[in-house]
Amino acid sequence: MEIKRASEMGFCFGVRRALDLVRKAIGEQGHLQSLGAIVHNQKVVYDLEQIGVTVAGSLDDVTSDTVVVTSHGVGPNIIKNIQDKGLKIVDTTCPHVKKAQNIAGKLADEGYSIVIFGEEGHPEVQGLLGWSEGKGTVAIDWSGLSDEIPHRLGIISQTTQSPKNYAEFVKYAVSMLSDISELRVFSTICEATSKRLAAALELSKTVDVMIVIGGINSSNTKRLAEACLSQGVTTYHIEQNEQIEPSWFEINSKVGVTAGASTPDVIIDSVIEKLKLVAGAGKPS
Numbered sequence: 001m002e003i004k005r006a007s008e009m010g011f012c013f014g015v016r017r018a019l020d021l022v023r024k025a026i027g028e029q030g031h032l033q034s035l036g037a038i039v040h041n042q043k044v045v046y047d048l049e050q051i052g053v054t055v056a057g058s059l060d061d062v063t064s065d066t067v068v069v070t071s072h073g074v075g076p077n078i079i080k081n082i083q084d085k086g087l088k089i090v091d092t093t094c095p096h097v098k099k100a101q102n103i104a105g106k107l108a109d110e111g112y113s114i115v116i117f118g119e120e121g122h123p124e125v126q127g128l129l130g131w132s133e134g135k136g137t138v139a140i141d142w143s144g145l146s147d148e149i150p151h152r153l154g155i156i157s158q159t160t161q162s163p164k165n166y167a168e169f170v171k172y173a174v175s176m177l178s179d180i181s182e183l184r185v186f187s188t189i190c191e192a193t194s195k196r197l198a199a200a201l202e203l204s205k206t207v208d209v210m211i212v213i214g215g216i217n218s219s220n221t222k223r224l225a226e227a228c229l230s231q232g233v234t235t236y237h238i239e240q241n242e243q244i245e246p247s248w249f250e251i252n253s254k255v256g257v258t259a260g261a262s263t264p265d266v267i268i269d270s271v272i273e274k275l276k277l278v279a280g281a282g283k284p285s
């Protein structure tokens with residue numbers, strides 16, 4: 001077996017920044033609660049719990065004096081609710097998410113209807129909806145939206161969507177230009193997502209099996225797995241090395257490895273080690 005690593009994978013700038021901010025704050029405070037998981041990775045969440053950073057499901061569950069806003073960001077109403085409760089905030093919103101929030105807020109102020117290309121239930125998208133001030137709609141395709149295309153429309157994307165899928169989505173809006181008097185489209189997919197996707201696509205063309213490592217709820221990891229599958233390569237999305245089955249591989253398999261932006265190096269390394277063990281064991285059982 002040959003094991004190849006994607007040229008870009010694992011922790012992104014936004015996740016590293018969020019973890020640095022939280023570790024610094026915990027040193028000063030002793031106990032913090034985050035509104036939802038800081039990143040969509042169980043190992044990271046577990047490690048943070050060990051140093052006193054726990055996850056609150058909602059603001060009502062918060063018992064600490066300080067609340068961590070995760071890298072996914074929140075809407076302005078949540079920020080106000082935190083302040084109204086007299087709690088302090090450690091804001092780890094990724095600057096790329098912040099940029100998308102600012103665009104949503106500006107479009108809303110200027111009277112545009114806003115379509116957010118993304119996953120309805122994802123925390124980042126919920127935050128973007130908040131910044132859209134009631135003028136936002138979430139969609140991953142145009143079914144159900146096409147009958148009510150507004151005259152002044154702004155389109156933004158969740159930061160971790162696929163650039164190719166976003167381009168297709170926007171193309172449809174452009175084809176409807178006779179019904180839209182003004183269309184504004186913003187490039188809000190982050191560079192980390194684009195680079196990891198491009199590297200995964202490149203690698204998946206050269207291997208027999210792709211292993212995609214990352215949280216099952218991680219949006220950017222799901223996009224990586226979809227991209228590999230789109231190349232027709234057998235793809236497994238795993239969270240940790242215990243999930244690897246030797247029967248996935250042939251004796252001469254070329255195996256590609258990539259990982260989402262919230263996957264720590266230690267997990268990537270443990271997966272590579274497990275793959276080496278499988279390779280060293282000879283013919284997989």
Ligand code: SF4
Nearest residue numbers: 012014094096159190
């Ligand atoms: S994936 Fe992109 S938007 Fe999300 S935290 Fe990382 S850098 Fe920021």
